[in-house]
Amino acid sequence: MAAVVWARCFSRAWLRRRAGLGCGRHYRAALCAELKQPLAIEEVAPRPVQPHEVRVDVHFCGVNFADILACCGQYQEKPHLPFTPGFEFSGTVLETGRDVSTVKEGDRVIGVSTFNGMAEECVIDQKRLWQIPESVPLREAATLPISYGTAILALEHRACTQPGETVLVTAAAGATGLAVIDVATNVLQAKVIAAAGSDEKCKLAMQRGAQSSVNYSQGSLKEAVEKLLGMGGQDCSGGFCWRHHCFCACQPSAPEECVCHGGVLGPIPRPELSPLLRDPFLGCSVLPATAHPATHWSSFQAGGGQ
Known part of the structure; x- marks a missing residue:
């Protein structure tokens, strides 16, 4: 039942961002605070980007069976509560660390994250990001990586x-x-x-x-x-x-x-x-x-x- 309720809250590709928010402000994230319960949308403080990391303005996040399992406590990896689900996402690069060479600010990307994808921003290692062609819509791209x-x-x-x-x-x-x-x-x-x-x-x-x-x-x-x-x-x-x-x-x-x-x-x-x-x-x-x-x-x- 929890999976059904949770699935009703988020479609297969989740549109995430309100216009006008910058990376210096708190951003919204979907938090699993209690297993087998609906997710809560809360404000989260951004963390600094490490030299090899990239901050992505997340536009869409895929919803996978693994996300449902994780929120029910049945996935092989059991993150500490509260956590933000989301293994795959698409968006644009907001900020790069000093050692990042694969992408630059403004690039359209898809990423595979160890959770944390269901948020307005995601900080991720550059090795987990790939640029996507302009012809590929971000909505469709979000569900490709997994x-x-x-x-x-x-x-x-x-x-x-x-x-x-x-x-x-x-x-x-x-x-x-x-x-x-x-x-x-x-x-x-x-x-x-x-x-x-x-x-x-x-x-x-x-x-x-x-x-x-x-x-x-x-x-x-x-x-x-x-x-x-x-x-x-x-x-x-x-x-x-x-x-x-x-x-x-x-x-x-x-x-x-x-x-x-x-x-x-x-x-x-x-x-x-x-x-x-x-x-x-x-x-x-x-x-x-x-x-x-x-x-x-x-x-x-x-x-x-x-």
Whole structure:
């Protein structure tokens, strides 16, 4: 319920700034003072910019599932209360530290912050900022870093996806799912199987570039993917089988490769894998699958492959 109330307070891209405020005055910020409660808008005193930092006039801030988890106390990082949510934002540079060389005052930028994005100003390391073209609206730019950053990390850096390979994207109609489809199809020239929970969502994924789709509310996702890949005769008979192969197989036994991305919501079949999946980097990025197609961890339960 708290997530619903909180979501009603902030749209997917949050317009933040009143005209005429300068960086020398207090600025407004959304504060989480109590977990699972609505955010409060309060005046915050600005802090000095360090030599390597940049002060950004925030125009829009993306609202991600991780923000909701953090405000409910369920995110892997638990900042001290009160804190300002917001992992991604867009805006213009107000001030730069003396050692900053990547941006200058007035530049249009997007940034990835460790919280603190839902405020009129954000002071951030220059390494976490990127300039954006004038043709890209700040409203749209604000929601690019998390979803597309995750997609690029998963597909290109972790899975090393090659042209012609197959990527199975679950939750394909979400922000990250659509970003993965876009990057896999239009940048890396891979083939995409989109999996979603309704025909409408599957249609959206196909419109965005997926070559085929599976509605996993209508039957076994594993069986549907095996059919699409022509793998019906192979021994992949249980939910944890795919997860096991994702980690343990050293030689591919299938002609195509799929990517497994996301965190574990259910029990972990092998105790020695727990430390890997609790690691903040691995838990929110990707683990390559080179034996059988793998899907999002939460698609499977201990009893089988539904």
